[in-house]
Amino acid sequence: MVLAAADRAAVRALWKKLNNVGVYTAEALERPFLAFPSTKVYFLHLDLNPGSAQVKAHGRKVADALTLAVDRLDDLPRALSALRELHTDRLRVDPVNFKLLCHCLLVTLARHYPGDFSPALQASLHKFLSHVISALAPDCR
Amino acid sequence: MVLSATDKTNVKAAWGKVGGQAGAHGAEALERMFLGFPTTKTYFPHFDLSHGSAQVKAHGEKVANALTKAVEHLDDLPSALSKESDLHAHKLRVDPVNFKLLSHCLLVTLAAHHPSDFTPAVHASLDKFLANVSTVLTSKYR
Numbered sequence: 001m002v003l004a005a006a007d008r009a010a011v012r013a014l015w016k017k018l019n020n021v022g023v024y025t026a027e028a029l030e031r032p033f034l035a036f037p038s039t040k041v042y043f044l045h046l047d048l049n050p051g052s053a054q055v056k057a058h059g060r061k062v063a064d065a066l067t068l069a070v071d072r073l074d075d076l077p078r079a080l081s082a083l084r085e086l087h088t089d090r091l092r093v094d095p096v097n098f099k100l101l102c103h104c105l106l107v108t109l110a111r112h113y114p115g116d117f118s119p120a121l122q123a124s125l126h127k128f129l130s131h132v133i134s135a136l137a138p139d140c141r
Numbered sequence: 142m143v144l145s146a147t148d149k150t151n152v153k154a155a156w157g158k159v160g161g162q163a164g165a166h167g168a169e170a171l172e173r174m175f176l177g178f179p180t181t182k183t184y185f186p187h188f189d190l191s192h193g194s195a196q197v198k199a200h201g202e203k204v205a206n207a208l209t210k211a212v213e214h215l216d217d218l219p220s221a222l223s224k225e226s227d228l229h230a231h232k233l234r235v236d237p238v239n240f241k242l243l244s245h246c247l248l249v250t251l252a253a254h255h256p257s258d259f260t261p262a263v264h265a266s267l268d269k270f271l272a273n274v275s276t277v278l279t280s281k282y283r
Contacts, residue, residue, distance in 0.1 A: 027261075035265035050261070103245055107264060110249045111256035119169070122249060123177040 003131055008073050010124035014109075014116060015070045024108050025066065026059025031104035032097075039097050069132050076135040087136050095137040102129040142269055142276075149215050151266035156212045158258055159251070163209060166250050168201025173246040181239050204243075211274050222277045230281035237282055240275035247271060 003011075018024065032039040033048050033055075046054040065083055072079035087093045106125060110117040144152070159166060174181050175190050175197075188196045207225055214221035229235045248267060252259045 031261045031264055034261045035268045103248075104264075106245075106249055107252045107259070110253040111259055114253040114256060117249070117253050119173040119176040122173055122246075126177050 003073055003127060007124035007127050010121050011070060011073070011128045014113070014121060014125070015067065017113070017116065018109075021063035021067060022056070022060040024059075024112060025062040025105065026056045028101060028105040028108045029055055029059055029062065031107065032100045035104070036097075036100045039100060042091060042093060042097070066132070069128075069135075073128075073131075076131055077138070080132065080135040084136050084138065088139070093137070095133070098133040098137060102126070102133065105129065142272055144215060144266070144269055144273065147262075148266040148269055151263045152212055152215065152270045155251070155255070155258060155263050155267060156209065158255060162254065163205035164198070164202035166201070166247070166254065167203075167205035167208070168198045170243060170247040170250045171197050171201055171204070173249060174243050177246065178239075178242045181242055184233060184235060184239070208274070211270075215270070218273055218277045219280070222274065226278050226281050229278045234282075235279075237275070237279040240278060244268070244271035244275060 015021075030050060033043075040048055043058075046052065046058070048055060065080070068079055069076060077084075106122060106129075109125070110122070156163070172192065175185075182190060185200075188194065188200070190197060207222065210221055211218055219226070248264065248271070251267065252264070
């Protein structure tokens with residue numbers, strides 16, 4: 001599955017509009033902790049209460065990684081290889097959790113950019129995130 | 142997955158706010174699903190699936206009405222949705238995975254139209270509600 005030119009353009013255009021990706025990724029992290037409690041199991045060392053500074057900090061890490069991914073759409077496996085090692089080899093994150101975070105990220109972006117969040121953009125973003133997930137958890141697709 | 146008292150309150154409040162837009166939201170969720178997950182189109186070969194299609198609008202209304210009925214019968218979903226359950230499982234034979242896809246698209250649609258109401262807690266309650274509805278609709282699949 002290659003990301004088509006139209007999808008890339010859509011994702012890049014949206015990413016340019018986002019003025020503080022960390023805010024959205026922090027919210028996207030907060031949502032699965034409430035809706036899908038099993039996701040908390042990977043963060044027992046963090047304060048997971050709403051507004052937690054640690055979740056905000058982790059949100060910024062996720063934001064930086066996604067921004068890197070947007071910049072390296074042609075070479076995701078290599079761009080994200082260190083993160084793949086971290087999530088799959090070291091943390092052994094069950095891949096289902098990436099899809100849950102993906103869902104929560106789409107919901108978060110839809111809330112904040114409703115006018116932009118057309119069905120076509122949603123589809124492009126979902127494809128982009130699926131590629132990121134493939135790069136982070138290649139054996140489980 | 143049992144809906145707590147808080148979940149039921151959240152779902153009723155959220156659906157109440159949706160009000161008359163439920164049909165339009167249902168149609169938009171379907172459109173998002175057809176575009177994002179093209180395999181779902183296989184169940185609608187008889188429909189015009191282009192943007193603004195009258196058939197998709199009408200189907201959105203049906204979905205919305207069923208969900209409204211579900212919200213009114215949160216304590217008894219299996220019997221309230223028994224006809225829809227028979228339809229989807231026995232007649233249409235919809236693979237259960239598709240209900241998750243529509244649920245996802247419904248939540249995205251609601252988030253886009255009601256951003257300030259779509260708190261993490263309300264999101265969680267609605268997700269549980271839709272999961273329960275999906276379970277009922279797929280219960281007779283096999």
